Amino acid sequence: MTGPAPVSTADPLVERFRAMWAQLAGIGRDPGTGGYLRYAWSAAELTCREWFTAEARRRGLAVRPDGNGNLWADWIPSGVDPTSPAVVTGSHFDSVPHGGGYDGPLGIVSALLAVDELRERGFTPARPVTVAAFVEEEGGRFGLACLGSRLLTGGVSAQYALALTDSDGVTVAEAMQAAGADPAAAGPDPDRLARVGVFVELHVEQGRALVDLGAPVGVASMIWPHGRWRLEFTGAGDHAGTTRMVDRRDPMLTCAHTVLAADAQARRLGAHATIGRVAVRPNATNAIPAQVHAWLDARAADDTALTTLVEAVGAEAAARAQADGTSVAVVRESDSPPVAFDPDLTDRIATAVGAQLTGAVPVLPTAAGHDAGVLAGHVPTAMIFVRNPTGVSHAPTEHATDDDCATGVRALAAALADLAGR
Ligand code: HGY
Numbered sequence: 160m161t162g163p164a165p166v167s168t169a170d171p172l173v174e175r176f177r178a179m180w181a182q183l184a185g186i187g188r189d190p191g192t193g194g195y196l197r198y199a200w201s202a203a204e205l206t207c208r209e210w211f212t213a214e215a216r217r218r219g220l221a222v223r224p225d226g227n228g229n230l231w232a233d234w235i236p237s238g239v240d241p242t243s244p245a246v247v248t249g250s251h252f253d254s255v256p257h258g259g260g261y262d263g264p265l266g267i268v269s270a271l272l273a274v275d276e277l278r279e280r281g282f283t284p285a286r287p288v289t290v291a292a293f294v295e296e297e298g299g300r301f302g303l304a305c306l307g308s309r310l311l312t313g314g315v316s317a318q319y320a321l322a323l324t325d326s327d328g329v330t331v332a333e334a335m336q337a338a339g340a341d342p343a344a345a346g347p348d349p350d351r352l353a354r355v356g357v358f359v360e361l362h363v364e365q366g367r368a369l370v371d372l373g374a375p376v377g378v379a380s381m382i383w384p385h386g387r388w389r390l391e392f393t394g395a396g397d398h399a400g401t402t403r404m405v406d407r408r409d410p411m412l413t414c415a416h417t418v419l420a421a422d423a424q425a426r427r428l429g430a431h432a433t434i435g436r437v438a439v440r441p442n443a444t445n446a447i448p449a450q451v452h453a454w455l456d457a458r459a460a461d462d463t464a465l466t467t468l469v470e471a472v473g474a475e476a477a478a479r480a481q482a483d484g485t486s487v488a489v490v491r492e493s494d495s496p497p498v499a500f501d502p503d504l505t506d507r508i509a510t511a512v513g514a515q516l517t518g519a520v521p522v523l524p525t526a527a528g529h530d531a532g533v534l535a536g537h538v539p540t541a542m543i544f545v546r547n548p549t550g551v552s553h554a555p556t557e558h559a560t561d562d563d564c565a566t567g568v569r570a571l572a573a574a575l576a577d578l579a580g581r
């Protein structure tokens with residue numbers, strides 16, 4: 160005798176999130192690793208943009224790309240002044256190579272669902288609400304993170320940005336053209352920036368703070384200063400078999416020592432250092448390398464610690480190069496100063512979210528960079544984090560539960576209602 164079918168306790172918002180998430184899940188996903196290959200201006204990322212444009216238009220949002228490849232979907236109800244500063248939310252579609260699916264897209268999907276939530280409640284904003292999708296946030300293809308938001312705000316010149324190349328030597332300009340965008344339109348967009356009254360980015364947490372606190376969502380207090388340095392090790396290419404060990408000037412040795420030194424210095428300073436990308440020339444099994452390039456990703460809680468870390472790594476590399484008969488150059492490719500999010504805005508959002516979720520909303524720092532970190536230098540900006548059960552990010556196992564993602568949508572809707580209300 161079977162009892163009555165269990166009443167589904169499924170939260171309709173969880174169901175809506177699941178359905179929307181499933182539409183994106185296969186785009187750019189590598190079946191071998193389960194990670195994503197959504198590089199800026201690539202077919203996969205363009206498919207994500209097409210999906211976004213269709214979803215936004217289905218909601219009656221006016222979708223306008225800017226000259227840099229960022230997308231802006233405006234919800235401007237009749238009677239609302241279209242030129243009044245908007246409440247903007249959103250994130251990015253691009254991923255690191257074989258990255259997770261949540262880093263970026265969760266902020267965009269949550270923004271579209273938050274618009275639905277507000278409409279379902281009969282909410283009409285008193286000012287424009289805009290959902291944005293920024294291009295090349297990860298720097299995974301062209302090497303400069305937050306490229307779209309840096310171009311928008313003048314943080315990088317169009318001339319410099321358009322000449323950046325990917326691993327195949329394709330420039331940003333060529334990638335834009337291939338996608339039908341006009342590189343000549345790239346550059347600062349003061350008019351669009353002036354129409355951003357406030358920016359709130361929802362993002363999967365890249366760490367375990369919320370798990371350890373038992374909280375489904377949190378709000379960001381600050382972003383650690385961080386940067387990328389290219390370490391160029393140069394030696395003497397030669398035969399792997401016939402060259403005596405005493406005669407070698409092998410830049411791989413200097414590089415290997417520097418990798419270990421970066422790790423040790425970071426641990427000593429309570430900072431973070433990673434060398435996860437290396438390019439070897441000629442990259443042959445039976446040839447001593449002529450040159451090795453290695454990229455240092457360095458981050459610390461403050462500028463002093465970051466500078467100390469990078470200088471210490473450079474000094475260790477130079478000392479080892481001396482011993483190896485090689486040379487080393489340290490070239491800064493990008494740096495992001497510390498970001499302290501607007502405290503009043505952060506408090507306001509934590510309060511609005513807390514009222515919605517009837518619980519404490521932790522306020523926590525992050526060592527991850529975001530477009531919100533770039534915009535924070537120009538407009539009041541805040542971030543909402545969604546719990547990540549393992550804290551893993553930039554890897555295929557990055558995850559957030561559907562329930563927490565639905566809670567994130569409700570939190571974002573509460574923040575948008577508070578910011579865009581009358
Ligand atoms: O690298 C970062 O911190 C960010 O995920 N782009």
Ligand code: MN
Pocket residue numbers: 262297553
């Ligand atoms: Mn990322």
Ligand code: MN
Pocket residue numbers: 251262263296362528529
């Ligand atoms: Mn991100």
